[in-house]
Amino acid sequence: MGIVRYISIVAMPIVILLIIANALKEKVAIFDIFLKGAKDGIEIVFKIFPTLVGLFVAIGMLRSSGVIEFIISIISPITNFFKFPNEILPLAMLRPISGSASMAVATDIIKNNGVDSFIGILASVIMGSTETTLYTIAVYTGSVRIKKTRFILVASLLADITGILVSIWVCRYFF
């Protein structure tokens, strides 16, 4: 636990230190470059804002209407058998399909269970260690107009499932 916590805490400062130390060595105008990049950050958030509004409202409706609870209650006999935490089911289901929808769902789960609770941390780890697999495959194969994908979906989904299972295991072990 101590080491995990320590590595997690030093990771970001060390990456920042390496980048800045390297830039100093190369004698570039560090702060000017920083400002140029930081300005793009505003644009990134502005661009996804409408998407987030749509999805936060839709996910909020799914939860408040009781649909999420209903779906969980149907699947829970299976997930309970595998000792899979029910709360993260909606995230596991949406994560491969849509980045912004899974962001909305993850935020919803983290908020409702407590950001530093086991489920809150687990949802964060899953969100950080998986990708929008189906979307990525669609964009990459679509860009070169290829239809024969040679089971790439199987490999990618296996990776996703591994990511989720390892996340559960790691969280149970460390937190």
Place this chain on the structure above:
Amino acid sequence: MLNILWPIFIIISIVYAVISGNIENLNNSIFESAENVVEFSISLIGLTCLWSGIMEIATNTKMIDYLCKILNPIIKVLFPNLKENNTTKKNVMMNIIANILGLGNAATPLGLKAMDDLQRENKKKDALSDNMMMLIVLNTASLQLIPTTVLAIRSSLGSENPSIIIFPVWIATICAAIVGIVATKIIINMTNKKRS
């Protein structure tokens, strides 16, 4: 995808809420969510700006060249039939580095450029080549060094220690990537044998 999912979400929510008598809850949640997303996005701006600023510094220095050198042996194993020093290899590498640094906006265009290059070298134009499969699997593996979006979500929700998830994320990512790569290698071998 969202053109299908989004209306489904909304319609089943409303229908279910009416049936189960939760309509008041649902109505309140519409206002609450729309309001929350503003607060959430504003707290996202801070970390997103900081990180894109830091990454702008990284991309404007020779940092990228160092990373290329470190990655080269791994790339050779993952993409055994990529030729040395051509633009295809460079685009593949830049895509992977952009993913590692969390430059989502830059990673996808680079990846698509690499796909284009790989398609030119592809002998069967209607099927993914071995290299293309590996590139796609790596792009679905979330190789990000610092998962900034989740960190921003956590800090905006008032976590006492947003960073605590970084090391667990690394472990999960590495395991997922290894499984993805091994599965891809197995599929490549199996489908190539069947073809020849």
